[in-house]
Amino acid sequence: MLLGKWKKMMLSLNATLQNVGRELAFERQARQQMEKHLPAKQGLITRQASKELEVAFFAYIGSIEQHLGAGQIVVFDKVITNIDSTGSIGGYHASTGVFTAPVDSLYVFYATLMAHNNHASHYLIVHENQSVATILVDGSNHWFDSASGSVVVVLSRGDTVSVKQLESGDHALQGAPIAGESSFSGFLLRQHFRGPAPIG
Template sequence: MKSIQYQLKLVEDNDEKCDCNHSPSTPSFGKVGFLVSNSGSLQNVGNDAIVVYDTVTTNLGGGYDKSTGVFTAPVEGLYYFSWTVLAFAGKSFYTQLKLNDIVVAKNHAGATGIATHMPSSQSAVLQMKKNDKASIRVHSGGLYMIGDKWSTFSGYKI
């Protein structure tokens, strides 16, 4: 009985379509996750601009769009997000996580007056509907974020 309930749930999660090949990478099996980073540093990024992470390490389920920097939930569910910013010595790079343009968490990477780089991390757990969008945006102070895999954004469906 549990197997039948599980199969029905998979069909419901995939817009009433069956994945007859049982492909483990399709969102119908609930496996969604991504890890992205920047190939280079970002400087003087405007307020509320989306931080576009252009280097994709993992994008299971295809939810992250590296051309826009936006993650779109391929299926409804509970998602965990995390992001880390490394601000250059003497600079800052403040960010926030937005869900459909609503701020849900902020990250303060401030190294103003400090002679070394300053890291900062943040995470959030969000209930998302299919096609909801999550992105990292510059809050204020987008002066200098170090790239080269020091600053990352990741998420997965729990």
């Protein structure tokens, strides 16, 4: 009786092993078929990755920026990072304080400003001469003060972004006895962004 059960178990195990063998053979064939197409797909991925652009900059004021008047662009003259893998018109220009978009994309910008002792004023992050953010820096009463602002904007190729002084009068920003008291930075967040039109 035990021998009969053992034979049935062996036959059942044999059948299971044959089924597993057939499934493994099927999986092997399917994998071989996929591998025939894999080099082409890898090439496509590599080509797509190579088209990803890198655009980023970080700059700060190297000394006290004095006598800022209404509408004057703040020039962040000490450039730490300025990457534009497009090799085109884009990037940040330390002589003018202006960033020019090299491609249509979604970008992020940050500005941190420190008022020089006994100065208080408003600054703007400006896209194509239109304010997109306001930063109040109040260094009155013989105190230094800093404030920051950030924006996320869709830019077309050739669009500009900068930081400007808002009010008339004589204003000053603290430069860099150490580094980066007043800084401006930005980077490309998403290439060829095609979102809905801005509201407003």
